[in-house]
Amino acid sequence: xxxxxxxxxxxxxxxxxxxxxxxxxWTIIRCVVALVIGITICAFTARYILKxxxxxxxxxxxxxxxxxxxxxxxxxxxxxxISVFGGVILALPLMLYFVGQFLLPALTPREKRFLAPIFAxxxxxxxxxxxxxxxxxxxxxxxxxxxxxxxxxxxxMWTAKGxxxxxxxxxxxxxxxxEFPLVILVLNxxxxxxxxxxxxxxxxxxxxxxxxxxxIIPSTDPFSxxxxxxxxxxxxxxxxxxxxxxxRRRANSG
Numbered sequence: 001x002x003x004x005x006x007x008x009x010x011x012x013x014x015x016x017x018x019x020x021x022x023x024x025x026w027t028i029i030r031c032v033v034a035l036v037i038g039i040t041i042c043a044f045t046a047r048y049i050l051k052x053x054x055x056x057x058x059x060x061x062x063x064x065x066x067x068x069x070x071x072x073x074x075x076x077x078x079x080x081x082i083s084v085f086g087g088v089i090l091a092l093p094l095m096l097y098f099v100g101q102f103l104l105p106a107l108t109p110r111e112k113r114f115l116a117p118i119f120a121x122x123x124x125x126x127x128x129x130x131x132x133x134x135x136x137x138x139x140x141x142x143x144x145x146x147x148x149x150x151x152x153x154x155x156x157m158w159t160a161k162g163x164x165x166x167x168x169x170x171x172x173x174x175x176x177x178x179e180f181p182l183v184i185l186v187l188n189x190x191x192x193x194x195x196x197x198x199x200x201x202x203x204x205x206x207x208x209x210x211x212x213x214x215x216i217i218p219s220t221d222p223f224s225x226x227x228x229x230x231x232x233x234x235x236x237x238x239x240x241x242x243x244x245x246x247x248r249r250r251a252n253s254g
Contacts, residue, residue, distance in 0.1 A: 027102040034094040039087030046082045053082070053167050056138035060146060067160040074161045085168050089130065089175075093123045114189055122182050129178030130171050137174065137227050138167055144223050173216035177228055180212070181235040188243040195243035198236075205236050 042049060054064040069075060096119040104115060142163075149156045187193045198205075213229040 023102055027098050030098045031091075031095045034091040034098070035087055037087075038090035039083045041090060042086030043079070043083040045086075046079050049082050049086055050078070050164075053164060056134070056142055056167070057163060059139045060143040062142075062146065062156070064160075067158060067163060069160055071161070074159070078161055078164050081164060081168055085172060088172075089127070092126060096123055114186075118182065118186060122179060125178045125182055126175040129174040129176070132178070132231070133171050133174035138170060140227070141170065141223065174228060177212065177216055177232055178235070180209075180232055181239045184236070184239040185242060185246075188239075188246060193243075195240050195247055198240045198243060202236075206233055209233050209236065 057064060057067075071077070100115050100119050146156050184193070184198065188195065188198075209232045210225070210229050213225045213232070216228065
């Protein structure tokens with residue numbers, strides 16, 4: 001932290017500890033309310049969301065009517081899973097905004113300038129990850145497993161819950177994984193890592209990305225791992241490029 005930031009922080013109006021706790025309580029309440037509203041909306045539109053989730057399965061040449069449920073409460077579990085997952089996506093921008101409001105008083109003027117873009121980019125990257133998975137990955141992954149089952153001589157008979165679980169975990173995993181570049185850029189903006197350090201750790205980053213893909217993807221086949229690890233590594237290289245531009249501009253303005 002430089003001297004200008006120290007001086008800017010000295011002018012802040014300090015709050016008692018209990019006042020901070022009260023602000024935190026209201027932030028949590030607002031986030032929960034936004035999440036509940038999102039879940040409620042998705043709960044009433046679950047049938048339409050379910051049709052959208054069936055689309056990659058249909059594009060892979062399968063009929064959703066061939067799916068079945070083994071458990072008595074499986075339909076309810078699917079309904080709740082769709083509602084919660086969709087509610088998180090709908091409520092995410094508002095939740096990030098409320099968290100930003102809570103953090104804003106503790107930031108310097110320079111940090112405040114970055115806050116809104118960071119949260120906006122964070123929500124956008126999550127949606128890009130989900131959209132990328134839905135548009136390009138799910139159909140290919142489902143087709144891969146259908147063909148792989150046929151290759152081994154198995155008849156493909158999936159449960160509806162098994163398919164929805166797989167799709168939701170893939171969508172959520174890709175959405176969270178696409179936040180990875182934002183974390184790197186935030187660390188660079190606050191001077192915690194440099195573009196030179198990022199470039200020198202390419203091999204380490206590749207290993208970490210592969211391990212993260214293994215943890216995120218609900219399967220361990222090379223195809224599914226590669227469709228997540230390769231885009232993440234490309235984004236990592238993009239972060240190095242952006243970090244160099246930011247550092248160059250910072251040096252010119254300083």
